[in-house]
Amino acid sequence: xxxxxxxxxxVIASVSAMYQWxxxxxxxxxANMVGSLFEMAELSVSIMILLFGTLTLWLGFLKIAESxxxxxxxxxxxSPLLRRLMPEIPKDHPALGLITLNFAANGLGLDxxxxxxxxxxxxxxxxxxxxxxxxxxxxxxxxxxxxxxxTLLPVTIFMYRAQQGAxxxxxxxxxxxxxxxxxxxxxxxxxxxxxxxxxxDPVILMWLGSIVTGLALFMxxxxxxxxxxxxxxxxxxxxxxxxxxxxxxxxxxxIKKVPVYESFVDGAKEGFKxxxxxxxxxxxxxxxxxxxxxxxxLEIILNGIRWVAIHAGVDTRFVDALPTALAKPFSGSAARxxxxxxxxHYGVDSFPALIAATVQGSTETTFYVLAVYFxxxxxxxxxxxxxxxLSADIAGVIxxxxxxxxxxxxxxxxxx
Numbered sequence: 001x002x003x004x005x006x007x008x009x010x011v012i013a014s015v016s017a018m019y020q021w022x023x024x025x026x027x028x029x030x031a032n033m034v035g036s037l038f039e040m041a042e043l044s045v046s047i048m049i050l051l052f053g054t055l056t057l058w059l060g061f062l063k064i065a066e067s068x069x070x071x072x073x074x075x076x077x078x079s080p081l082l083r084r085l086m087p088e089i090p091k092d093h094p095a096l097g098l099i100t101l102n103f104a105a106n107g108l109g110l111d112x113x114x115x116x117x118x119x120x121x122x123x124x125x126x127x128x129x130x131x132x133x134x135x136x137x138x139x140x141x142x143x144x145x146x147x148x149x150x151t152l153l154p155v156t157i158f159m160y161r162a163q164q165g166a167x168x169x170x171x172x173x174x175x176x177x178x179x180x181x182x183x184x185x186x187x188x189x190x191x192x193x194x195x196x197x198x199x200x201d202p203v204i205l206m207w208l209g210s211i212v213t214g215l216a217l218f219m220x221x222x223x224x225x226x227x228x229x230x231x232x233x234x235x236x237x238x239x240x241x242x243x244x245x246x247x248x249x250x251x252x253x254x255i256k257k258v259p260v261y262e263s264f265v266d267g268a269k270e271g272f273k274x275x276x277x278x279x280x281x282x283x284x285x286x287x288x289x290x291x292x293x294x295x296x297x298l299e300i301i302l303n304g305i306r307w308v309a310i311h312a313g314v315d316t317r318f319v320d321a322l323p324t325a326l327a328k329p330f331s332g333s334a335a336r337x338x339x340x341x342x343x344x345h346y347g348v349d350s351f352p353a354l355i356a357a358t359v360q361g362s363t364e365t366t367f368y369v370l371a372v373y374f375x376x377x378x379x380x381x382x383x384x385x386x387x388x389x390l391s392a393d394i395a396g397v398i399x400x401x402x403x404x405x406x407x408x409x410x411x412x413x414x415x416x
Contacts, residue, residue: 005386009288013295020296032294040290044282048275051115051372055271058116061246062098063267064253064260071097081207085188085197086138088128095124099142107152118146119274119376126377134381135374141191143373143385147364148187148392150180152218154361160340161357164348171349172357175403177219179362181212183396190388274376281375285367289330298326317409318401320346321355325363325397329390332365354408358400363393 017033020026065071075082075096082089082096089095098121105114122139129136135143154176162169192199199205253260292298306319321342328335339356346352366389374382 016297036290036294059271060264060268176361186395187392285371320352
């Protein structure tokens with residue numbers, strides 16, 4: 001799957017470039033594509049430098065938690081649910097605790113902590129994989145839920161809106177929460193259908209019902225808080241959670257008489273090794289994405305969507321926000337730049353800018369996540385992971401558009 005996907009990116013980019021050259025007389029298209037190869041290679045190294053630091057730091061702390069028995073206890077807490085969703089994971093396996101911790105970090109928007117924990121969990125799942133080159137069912141479900149990006153407090157989106165002068169930076173909080181919830185549920189259901197997971201199991205229904213109820217209460221509570229208070233709470237909760245996790249690991253390690261310094265160093269060495277093995281996979285995927293983006297293929301798709309919307313008599317305001325949606329699965333930095341450009345061009349509280357911010361906060365950079373998580377353990381055959389992850393992305397984008405029409409738009413259709 002990954003081999004075919006990687007080749008498809010280059011084929012689509014080549015066809016698009018030929019069209020740009022022959023039909024639109026764009027003589028710079030090939031230079032742009034070659035330049036993007038070197039830019040993405042440089043970007044891969046920049047990402048690796050960041051990953052070296054964060055992986056070394058967090059896998060060091062995780063080693064302390066693991067030695068203190070915290071990961072095992074955390075896994076036991078959510079084991080009834082995960083063992084039904086991922087039946088190939090044995091009871092009390094450390095992967096259960098790491099997966100739980102990763103989901104918690106993602107939910108709080110702690111990206112710097114979530115990725116190292118997620119990579120550690122992927123390595124733990126790989127130890128159970130009978131075919132090391134092909135993704136297991138558990139690894140696919142874990143990756144899809146990561147790429148669907150259930151985030152309770154999208155602090156970075158608030159920050160970008162504040163930087164662009166939004167009077168209420170948290171205006172998109174509820175739309176983002178609704179869209180990211182839809183994305184995660186569709187991702188889970190898609191994998192459940194493919195893997196024939198018994199989603200109607202009473203234990204699964206009880207857990208999902210509790211999570212949905214908790215999210216509803218969380219949304220209702222935060223909706224009653226002022227914008228300034230919500231922004232302060234988001235920042236405080238994120239930073240406080242991060243520090244609390246670190247202190248909890250250290251205190252638990254000391255109580256259990258774990259040699260915390262030695263354990264941290266051992267885990268940090270492991271983080272360095274994991275990061276080093278990632279570079280070839282990152283270069284391969286990011287270069288393919290860069291060529292695809294610079295070929296003009298995304299612009300052609302965007303124009304096609306606009307043409308269909310106009311002829312269908314549908315309100316086309318959402319099309320102006322689609323560059324962010326189309327770029328997000330391929331490049332987080334490109335999607336972020338397009339979101340900011342939309343804010344600057346149309347206004348930070350314009351309808352396209354609100355959709356762009358909602359999409360940015362409710363979906364993940366799918367192919368980057370795929371390259372990092374599968375590349376970390378040397379998986380080359382993704383099986384149904386890409387299709388399921390993209391289904392979650394599409395659900396998140398569609399929900400973001402519909403929710404923004406509900407919250408901020410005047411009508412769904414024109415010429416009715």
